[in-house]
Amino acid sequence: MEYTPPPLFKQGPSARVRLAFFVALSVGLLFLDSRFAAMEVVRKAVGTVLYPLQKIASLPIEWSQAGIDYVSTLDTLQSENRTLILEQLQDKQRLHELETLRQENEKLRKLMNVGNTLKVKRSILSEIVSDARDPFSRKIIIGKGLIQGVKEGMPVIDELGLLGQVTRAFPSRAEVSLITDKEQIIPVENLRNGIRSVAYGGLDGGLLELRFMAANADIENNDLLVTSGLDGVYPRGVPVARVIRVERNSRYAFASIFCEPIAGVERHRFVLVLDTFREKPPALPTAPPPATNTEAGNGN
Secondary structure, eight states, rough: OOOOOGGGOOOOHHHHHHHHHHHHHHHHHHHHHHHOOTTTHHHHHHHHHHHHHHHHHHHHHHHHHHHHHHHHHHHHHHHHHHHOOOOHHHHHHHHHHHHHHHHHHHHHHHHHHEEEEEEEEEEEEEEOOOOSSOOOOOOESSSOOOGGGGTOOOOEESSSEEEEEEEESSSSSSSEETSSSSEEEEEETTTTTTTTEEEEEOOSOOOEEEEEEETOOOOOOOEEEEEEEESSSTTTTTTEEEEEEEEOOTTTSSSEEEEESSSTTTOOOOEEEEEOOOOOOOOOOOOOOOOOOOHHHHOO
């Protein structure tokens, strides 16, 4: 019995025929396109029509890749920024250390030059290691002592002026009383007119005072006071203080004169200890006692 569809539902060529036809058509088009570029125009037209669809289809991938790139770039930039900030801080620290060393070298050079200009037996460079523990006195501890030749009574200076005096010496340390200490008394001379006086420490605010100066004494603000050298301890000409205030009252015989130290009493690191001690000259030979009359008579 034949099962063929009625003419109304005729299906056309069979599947095999259609397959063979399209295969032959594809091969023919490929041949023509490879030899004569016959499909170039069609391909461009189709590409132009389909480009917006291709662009829309690729947007999610592009956005995803852009997000990944943004996050990666942001992390990289943040890491580089942290590295640059750290390097900048390190450079600033090194620059600060170099500047500190330069300033210290400059101060040391000035300090040694000052020591060379003074007429002293020798000078000993030392570093301030600490402040004294007594809060009611103005003292410092230096890192040189008896072993290095530091002795009690030696004056101590910085590159600006007189700092103090060694009051106690230990084998490898020494205590220095600053000129602002209440126990310090320094013979001074007014560099402007040569008037001599004595400066006393112990005032509030780290000031010095010239005592027992007549009310009409020729002392003015900004006068520079230097060591007079009369005591034999401090060499002459070392800057000590500058007059900052002169108070005169007709009811009192003496003026009140206040001075500010020249030296960096509380801010310097290196100091110079001056050996101003002079060795005692050898004793002169004593003359023999005169001969007595008895000895003279025996000689006859």
